[in-house]
Each structure stands twice: as structure tokens, then as C-alpha cells.
Amino acid sequence: MNLKRLFHSILSGYDETAFWIAKERCRTTKNTFLKFFYLRRYNKLSLKFCAYVGYNAIFDELPILPHSLFGIFISDSATIGKSCVIFHHVTIGSNTLKDSKRPGAPTIGNNCYIGAGAKIIGNIKIGDNVRIGANCVVTQDIPSNSTVVLPPPRIMAKENTDNSFIRQKRNN
Numbered sequence: 001m002n003l004k005r006l007f008h009s010i011l012s013g014y015d016e017t018a019f020w021i022a023k024e025r026c027r028t029t030k031n032t033f034l035k036f037f038y039l040r041r042y043n044k045l046s047l048k049f050c051a052y053v054g055y056n057a058i059f060d061e062l063p064i065l066p067h068s069l070f071g072i073f074i075s076d077s078a079t080i081g082k083s084c085v086i087f088h089h090v091t092i093g094s095n096t097l098k099d100s101k102r103p104g105a106p107t108i109g110n111n112c113y114i115g116a117g118a119k120i121i122g123n124i125k126i127g128d129n130v131r132i133g134a135n136c137v138v139t140q141d142i143p144s145n146s147t148v149v150l151p152p153p154r155i156m157a158k159e160n161t162d163n164s165f166i167r168q169k170r171n172n
Contacts, residue, residue, distance in 0.1 A: 019053075022042040049068070049070055051070060057074050057075065060080070061083065063085070064084065070089075073090070078105040078108070081109045081111070081128070082110045084112045090118050109125075109126055111128055124139065127142055127144030129145045130144065132148045133150060134150075136150050143157060
């Protein structure tokens with residue numbers, strides 16, 4: 001990275017850290033003027049990354065994003081656990097259809113691995129240590145220690161899935 005780009009990134013503040021800070025400040029600020037300012041900044045950062053992470057979405061810990069924020073959509077009322085790996089173009093969305101069986105947003109457990117292009121839709125619970133393959137569409141509950149693959153979508157339950165490499169990578 002050359003010196004000019006380094007100074008530009010420092011002065012503009014358009015990086016992932018600024019995105020997460022703006023998200024948190026949108027959620028916690030009570031002052032109306034400041035909230036407007038933070039929402040505006042948050043929206044600019046969302047457009048820059050072509051991503052949407054609802055500022056009311058709950059994260060136990062920031063997710064691991066190997067391909068950055070690009071193309072990620074996370075619903076406003078989603079809940080995501082610790083040490084989750086989320087690849088690009090993942091949708092974790094709410095189901096708002098009134099005649100649907102599962103209206104609401106997903107709850108994702110700890111140590112989950114969500115492959116590129118996966119769609120997780122509706123009021124479903126994804127257990128701990130779950131692996132969701134690329135381009136899977138998940139609309140039902142997934143038990144802990146399972147893997148979901150395509151085609152057709154099928155769940156492979158396992159006694160114990162070790163996703164400890166996720167924590168090791170984050171700690172290094």
C-alpha cells in the first residue's frame with residue numbers, strides 16, 4: 001500500500017472498523033442529532049461495501065469475514081453467536097410474509113461456518129458448530145454439530161464437529 005492510499009484510508013475512515021463502530025453507535029446513541037449523523041455515516045459505509053447489516057442485529061462477537069463485508073445481508077433482528085465465519089454474498093434474512101410458517105429472523109449459534117452465497121431465511125435456529133455449504137438455502141432448524149449441503153439440501157448430523165480452528169485463527 002502506498003503512502004497516499006494509507007493517508008486517504010486513515011482520513012476517510014472507510015474501512016470495516018469504521019463500519020462496525022458506526023453500527024454500534026447507531027444502536028446505542030440516544031441523542032437524535034448524533035443518531036442521524038451516525039445513521040448517515042453507516043448508510044454511506046453500507047453503500048461502499050455493498051452490504052447491509054441491520055444496526056439492531058445482535059452479535060455476541062464480531063464475525064470472521066474472510067472476504068470482507070462485500071455482498072453480505074444480515075437482517076435487522078438476526079442474532080449471531082461467537083466465532084462465526086461468514087463468507088461473501090451470504091443472506092441472513094427475515095421472513096415477513098404473513099401466511100408463512102416461520103416469520104421472523106434467524107438465530108445462529110456459536111462456531112458456525114457459513115459458505116459463500118448461502119441463504120438463511122426465516123425464524124429458524126441454527127445450532128452450534130454447524131457448517132452450511134456454499135449456495136445452500138436453509139429454511140428449517142438445524143441441530144448442533146451438523147453440516148448442510150446441496151443438491152438437494154440435506155442435513156448430516158454428527159456426534160461432534162470440531163470447529164476449533166476458527167478460534168485459533170482469531171487468537172493468532
